[in-house]
Amino acid sequence: MYYIDPHIHMVSRVTDDYETLSKMGCTAMSEPAFWAGFDRGSAESFRDYFKQLTEVEPKRAAQYGIQHFTWLCINAKEADNVELSREVIAMIPEFLDCPNVLGIGEIGLNKNTKNEATIFLEHMELAIKYNQQILIHTPHLEDKFQGTKMILDMLTDDSRVDPSRVLVDHVEEHTVETVLENGFWAGMTLYPVSKCTPARAADIIEMYGPERLLANSAGDWGPSKPTAVPDLIFEMRRRGHSEDLIRQVVYENPIKFFSQSQNFNFVRPDGVPVPSIQ
Amino acid sequence: MENTPTPMTADAVLDREFLEMRAKILELAASFDRLDRGEGGINDDRRMELIREALKLLEDPNAGRAEKIQLLFSREYSGSWRNEFGI
């Protein structure tokens, strides 16, 4: 089955992973800008990172028949440094016209601090000003519930934000309902220990239905599994779910959400082009 | 939001997961034994309190146990956070 991984950090993966993902049916992926595992020293370091995301990775992916899309921002962890964040935000418009940029992300909260919230709001302004879609990182473990509620407060308090153009990632059992109820898209991250397992993601699909639900691997430099989406496909097949239902979550839903971005010039492997909506 | 009920019967789920559930409970039991064998007292540790609370939630006869356990391990949310932060 063809699938799309809507949240994966390929800069941290070796080229062999592209090959494996391609063989498993991955036809496209989107890579949000995130934390490198260490705090970067200057805005120029982000400029290089954005070049990597907009120039290098699409080429690396294309060698294996995978279309690579990306999202730009300064991640929630480094956003605690307000001065650096503002320099990076000021630079982002230079890259918004790159052909694989889908929007602003993954912005969010990490430890739910005042600085992080301040920079979240400034990213929101940037997205509104340039009519960009938004991809959101919600915090982990004990910070997730509080942080998700805070993020939803900031989004829903601003009538200029269209929830159908916002994807809230890393939802779990205690956050998925409120995200969907408010009209946002919700992404389940299949990640060992700190996030969701394929079985629990399948449970969430059973409990809330497939509408506006996505699944991703978030494969990155940490202990993660870039092939986690095929694991979910396998788990759902084992339970006897229909191919249509599975395809909706892992393929049609990402296409539907991404199509709201001007730059989503996705070519279906069957040759049918997907027109972008905006 | 319309749900999509699991196509598996309860019997089929139990057949598939019995050994897995048994193994997970054993892992927990062994962890508690390991904690006992270690030196030092952890009984007043807040994390042990949370784990004991979580074990009680497992015995809750109502659905939504996973969500309840998630909430148990979560920091509290206050609706007035924007005022508190002044943003």
Ligand SMILES: [Zn+2]
């Ligand atoms: Zn991420």
